[in-house]
Each structure stands twice: as C-alpha cells, then as structure tokens.
Amino acid sequence: MNTQTLKKPDIHISKGQTVTGKWHKKSYHVVKELGSGAIGTVYLCVYQNVQVALKVSKQSHSITSEVNVLKAFKKVQGHSLGPSLIDTDDYIAPNGYVYSFYVMEYISGDDLPDFINRNGQEWLITLLIGFAKDLQALHDQGYVFGDLKTDNLIVSRRPAKLKWVDVGGTTLQGRAIKEYTEFYDRAYWQMGTRKADPGYDLFALAMVVLRIFYPDGFSKGNNPRKTLNQKIQLAIRSESLKKLLIKMINGEMNEAIEVKDYLLEDVMKQTHHTHVRQKRLVPDKQTETSYHPFLEVFSILSVSGLCYMYVTLFL
Known part of the structure; x- marks a missing residue:
C-alpha cells in the first residue's frame, strides 16, 4: 500500500459515498460510520449485497499492522478470532491524498x-x-x-x-x-x-x-x-x-x-447440586426410575445447567 510523505488531514467519508480501491478496484458503498479512534474510522459498507466493515486511516503503517494481526488470526485452526479479513487497498480521496484501508467481516x-x-x-x-x-x-x-x-x-x-x-x-x-x-x-x-x-x-x-x-x-x-x-x-x-x-x-x-476452567468447574458443580435437589423432590422410587433420562435433563436445567449445555454443544 502506498505511503505519502506529506502530512495527511483526517478523512471524513459520508453516508452514500463510495470507496473504490486504487489497486483492486473493488467498490464499497458506505452505509454509516460505526466508530472512530486514534488509528482510524470504521464504516459499515455494502459490497456485492453483503455488509462489511471498512477501516480507513491516514496511518498506513497502523493499517498494515492490523492487517498482519488479522492474517495471523486466520491461521488459527478451529477458532474465529475476531472478524475475517476480506480486502486491503488504498483509497484516493477527493482531496487528492491517499489513505490506506482494509475490509473485514461485519459482525452484527x-x-x-x-x-x-x-x-x-x-x-x-x-x-x-x-x-x-x-x-x-x-x-x-x-x-x-x-x-x-x-x-x-x-x-x-x-x-x-x-x-x-x-x-x-x-x-x-x-x-x-x-x-x-x-x-x-x-x-x-x-x-x-x-x-x-x-x-x-x-x-x-x-x-x-x-x-x-x-x-x-x-x-x-x-x-x-x-x-x-x-x-x-x-x-x-x-x-x-x-x-x-x-x-x-x-x-x-x-x-x-x-478462567475458562474455573468457570466450567463452577457450572458443573451448580448443575450437579441442582440435579441432587431435584431428585430429592421425586415422590417415590417408581416415579424416579420411570422418568426418562432425556426429560430429566431438561427438568433439572437451572440457568447454570443451560450454560453447561450451551458450552458442550457450541464451544
């Protein structure tokens, strides 16, 4: 990406404006600003009918650094460490200055x-x-x-x-x-x-x-x-x-x-205690033995039990 030696002014991109990459020629239609910080500004954009997040900055070295981080995340198997990287390019603004940007997955x-x-x-x-x-x-x-x-x-x-x-x-x-x-x-x-x-x-x-x-x-x-x-x-x-x-x-x-192990252990303890309390409420042994194990799981599900099932199924 191109770096300009002249000090660049802050960039302001308006809703409805289109950002087109200097090198890859991809065009991103700006929907709204999502946030702004010391490094740059992030915009919600649409590219080929898909919502994406575009971060633009006058500090090309900072953009390069963040892009390298996103690329490193991509190499981690089995984990989604933040948004995925889609594109990197430069943008020639109406004021004639060149700004670096990258495009990433928009997580709603x-x-x-x-x-x-x-x-x-x-x-x-x-x-x-x-x-x-x-x-x-x-x-x-x-x-x-x-x-x-x-x-x-x-x-x-x-x-x-x-x-x-x-x-x-x-x-x-x-x-x-x-x-x-x-x-x-x-x-x-x-x-x-x-x-x-x-x-x-x-x-x-x-x-x-x-x-x-x-x-x-x-x-x-x-x-x-x-x-x-x-x-x-x-x-x-x-x-x-x-x-x-x-x-x-x-x-x-x-x-x-x-931290993860501490919380998981605590969830399992709470689930076990809830299970024990629910068993004590069963009126007789016949009712207890005829109770379907799958239904029993749902009958004892406190919020902590739900957390445990969520972790087991999705994480």
Missing part, C-alpha cells in the same frame, strides 16, 4: 452491557467461557489484545458469543501496550505494568465485567486495589464470580484457560 450483534441487562447476569458466565477460550488461542499466537474494553466487543447472534471487533490495540507479547483505555488499564489502577502479557488482558476482562454494572465507570480513589475489591463485592451476586474477578485483577491467574 448486541452491545455486551445491553445484552446482559436484557437477558440476565447468568448469560455472563457462558459468554466468558467462550471468550476465555478464544483469548487463550490469541495468547498462544504470541499476541495480547491490549485495548480490551466493552466498546471493542459484541455479542454475536446464532449462537450468542462474545467476539472482538477491533484489533487496533493488539500487541506482540513482551512489548509495550500500544493502545489502551484508562478504566481497563492495569497500570492506571497501579495493579501492574503496561507490558503486553496475558495477565494484562485478564485484568482488562475483569474490568469489562465491572463496566457492565458500572456503566459510567468509577474513580480509582486513594487505594485503587481497595476500590476495585469494594466495587466487585457490591456489584456481583455470584460468590464464585466475585472470587474469579478478584483473582484476575490481583494477577493470580496467568492464562485465559484458567
């Missing part, structure tokens, strides 16, 4: 806090299990997500799954985090460094959960560790989830797979 879905508020906190466990699995696959590739926050996440549909939609902050492990947002940043809370390691993402993931319950955020106060512990205790009903979040913010978990 719901904002995480809205989804949880609408469907219940119980869904949070299921979504976290699947996300931790994907996060582990990302870490295994040598990357850290970096700018992990609710704005960069979406709950996709059919099946419902928590996915990331912006890889702009993704950083090679061992390097300094290149993009971050204070509320989710371990260093801001004086709970660790800004070095890219799996623990940085796990801290941010704990803050993602807290942001669901504190949509306006909160200040760190004079004792950030104490503040975080108090906020967790006040907001989270589940004792096991409280313990998990505290472990994550304190750096007591070093890998995302530990």
Whole structure:
C-alpha cells in the first residue's frame, strides 16, 4: 500500500459515498460510520449485497499492522478470532491524498452491557467461557489484545458469543501496550505494568465485567486495589464470580484457560447440586426410575445447567 510523505488531514467519508480501491478496484458503498479512534474510522459498507466493515486511516503503517494481526488470526485452526479479513487497498480521496484501508467481516450483534441487562447476569458466565477460550488461542499466537474494553466487543447472534471487533490495540507479547483505555488499564489502577502479557488482558476482562454494572465507570480513589475489591463485592451476586474477578485483577491467574476452567468447574458443580435437589423432590422410587433420562435433563436445567449445555454443544 502506498505511503505519502506529506502530512495527511483526517478523512471524513459520508453516508452514500463510495470507496473504490486504487489497486483492486473493488467498490464499497458506505452505509454509516460505526466508530472512530486514534488509528482510524470504521464504516459499515455494502459490497456485492453483503455488509462489511471498512477501516480507513491516514496511518498506513497502523493499517498494515492490523492487517498482519488479522492474517495471523486466520491461521488459527478451529477458532474465529475476531472478524475475517476480506480486502486491503488504498483509497484516493477527493482531496487528492491517499489513505490506506482494509475490509473485514461485519459482525452484527448486541452491545455486551445491553445484552446482559436484557437477558440476565447468568448469560455472563457462558459468554466468558467462550471468550476465555478464544483469548487463550490469541495468547498462544504470541499476541495480547491490549485495548480490551466493552466498546471493542459484541455479542454475536446464532449462537450468542462474545467476539472482538477491533484489533487496533493488539500487541506482540513482551512489548509495550500500544493502545489502551484508562478504566481497563492495569497500570492506571497501579495493579501492574503496561507490558503486553496475558495477565494484562485478564485484568482488562475483569474490568469489562465491572463496566457492565458500572456503566459510567468509577474513580480509582486513594487505594485503587481497595476500590476495585469494594466495587466487585457490591456489584456481583455470584460468590464464585466475585472470587474469579478478584483473582484476575490481583494477577493470580496467568492464562485465559484458567478462567475458562474455573468457570466450567463452577457450572458443573451448580448443575450437579441442582440435579441432587431435584431428585430429592421425586415422590417415590417408581416415579424416579420411570422418568426418562432425556426429560430429566431438561427438568433439572437451572440457568447454570443451560450454560453447561450451551458450552458442550457450541464451544
């Protein structure tokens, strides 16, 4: 992709405008802006009757870096680590400047806090299990997500799954985090460094959960560790989830797979306890033995049981 030495002005693309690649000649009809950040702006576009997401920036090196991350994700077998890459090209704007862009799969879905508020906190466990699995696959590739926050996440549909939609902050492990947002940043809370390691993402993931319950955020106060512990205790009903979040913010978990295993074990325990309680309610042995095993499964399904079945079937 072409890099221009002159300092380029910010680019603004309007609804209804068409972005045509300089090299591949593919045309993308702009529907609306999806979001804008330090690196560039993402637009919802239509290409050959299919909705796609187009990210354009005046920083060609940043676009190249993100494209390389998406290409690395594509190589991970059995995982869908964020949106798939469709096209990369340059765009000659009406002002004559050349801007780099890439096109990726558009993942439609719901904002995480809205989804949880609408469907219940119980869904949070299921979504976290699947996300931790994907996060582990990302870490295994040598990357850290970096700018992990609710704005960069979406709950996709059919099946419902928590996915990331912006890889702009993704950083090679061992390097300094290149993009971050204070509320989710371990260093801001004086709970660790800004070095890219799996623990940085796990801290941010704990803050993602807290942001669901504190949509306006909160200040760190004079004792950030104490503040975080108090906020967790006040907001989270589940004792096991409280313990998990505290472990994550304190750096007591070093890998995302530990988060997944912790949650799965807790779900299985809850399912077993519910099963035992339901058996005690059976009036006599004859009723118990004649009860079809398949129907019994559905009869004992608490929300945690549903989570367990979801994980078994879809993850």
